[in-house]
Amino acid sequence: xxxxxxxxxxxxxxxxxxxxxxxxxxxxxxxxxxxxxxxxxxxxxxxxxxxxxxxxxxxxxxxxxxxxxxxxxxxxxxxxxxxxxxxxxxxxxxxxxxxxxxxxxxxxxxxxxxxxxxxxxxxxxxxxxxxxxxxxxxxxxxxxxxxxxxxxxxxxxxxxxxxxxxxxxxxxxxxxxxxxxxxxxxxxxxxxxxxxxxxxxxxxxxxxxxxxxxxxxxxxxxxxxxxxxxxxxxxxxxxxxxxxxxxxxxxxxxxxxxxxxxxxxxxxxxxxxxxxxxxxxxxxxxxx
Numbered sequence: 001x002x003x004x005x006x007x008x009x010x011x012x013x014x015x016x017x018x019x020x021x022x023x024x025x026x027x028x029x030x031x032x033x034x035x036x037x038x039x040x041x042x043x044x045x046x047x048x049x050x051x052x053x054x055x056x057x058x059x060x061x062x063x064x065x066x067x068x069x070x071x072x073x074x075x076x077x078x079x080x081x082x083x084x085x086x087x088x089x090x091x092x093x094x095x096x097x098x099x100x101x102x103x104x105x106x107x108x109x110x111x112x113x114x115x116x117x118x119x120x121x122x123x124x125x126x127x128x129x130x131x132x133x134x135x136x137x138x139x140x141x142x143x144x145x146x147x148x149x150x151x152x153x154x155x156x157x158x159x160x161x162x163x164x165x166x167x168x169x170x171x172x173x174x175x176x177x178x179x180x181x182x183x184x185x186x187x188x189x190x191x192x193x194x195x196x197x198x199x200x201x202x203x204x205x206x207x208x209x210x211x212x213x214x215x216x217x218x219x220x221x222x223x224x225x226x227x228x229x230x231x232x233x234x235x236x237x238x239x240x241x242x243x244x245x246x247x248x249x250x251x252x253x254x255x256x257x258x259x260x261x262x263x264x265x266x267x268x269x270x271x272x273x274x275x276x277x278x279x280x281x282x283x284x285x286x287x288x
Contacts, residue, residue: 015041015097023048023115029063029098029108033137033235036068036108040100047093052115054089055122057146058082059139059231060172061109068100070109083173083231084146088122110139110233128155128219136161136236139172142219142229146173149181149221149229157217158189161236167210173231176200181221183230189214213239 020027027044030036046054058078063069065080072078073095078085098109116122124144133140140157142149159167169185176182178201186193187210199205208215215234 015043017043017045019045019047020113021047023052025113027096027109027111027113029110032108032110033060033233034107035105036063036098036100038100038102038105040068040098042098044096044098045093046096046113048113048115050092052092052117054091054094055114055116056087056089057112057114058085059110059112059141059145060107060233061085061111062106062172063108064101064104064106067104068106069098071097071099073097084228086146088116126150126153128153129157131156131158133157133159133234134161137234139231139233140217141231142176145229145231147228148226149176149219151221151226152223154220155218157219159215159217159234160189161213163213164239165213165236166239167213167215167234167236168207169210169215169232169234170207171199171205171230171232173228174199174204175202175227176229177222177225177227178202181226181229182219184218186216186218187211188216190216191218 016030018027025046027046030040030042048054056072061070061078061082063079067079069077069079072087072089074091075087075089075094114122124147126143128143129141138159140159143153143155144150159169161167176199180200182198182200183205184191184198185196185208187196188194193214193216196208197205213236217232219230
């Protein structure tokens, strides 16, 4: 028994501790949106003003099912693909512990928490999120996600990153009224840019890569029937290999030297062959 307590204490000491005390905020797994590390241990403590309780929304959640686990104090454990999960914590403080095992890692999670007055119910806003998104990565959702979006709404989202970068966009959850409630994606800064595609229904669209540093999304719903909508993750990446001080692989100093040596060797072989031909042509012909 003492050994178990000691091991638990040592594990707690080894863990990374992160504290959150705003009325709303976001929790990220280590390295997000890159894969978290093996053998990880992170403790998140959320504290909000007394008189409120905590509402959690899993905007993106993907871990190794049953092995890389988020444990929510006095509530539940979460693992696997749980994007769109939502949970009320009837307290003004809660601790979440994320642990990963020794093999296999995934993208992890982005969880938003909100403060809700005690005695009331969490209510979505029915509003579109901000139009401009210019951070290196972020999540874009339909209004109210993972709750149903409103009827007769139109939202626009402009993703704009640094000029030397491109955008990778992937839906991590998708459920709209097929053919009527539609997400349109344009390869540029507005609807005048080339159309990449119109998306609706329950099938997850394929990942999207821009050809510039901007990507424009429009979402519209009709007058009847709505669903949970979508959550999409975008990241930015360098658009070419010409980083300052770094040559592309085909032009590294090693490859240049190898190419130079090969050219010299080819030249010597050619000269040797020419000498053989000249020697053969100059040799006397002996008649028998």
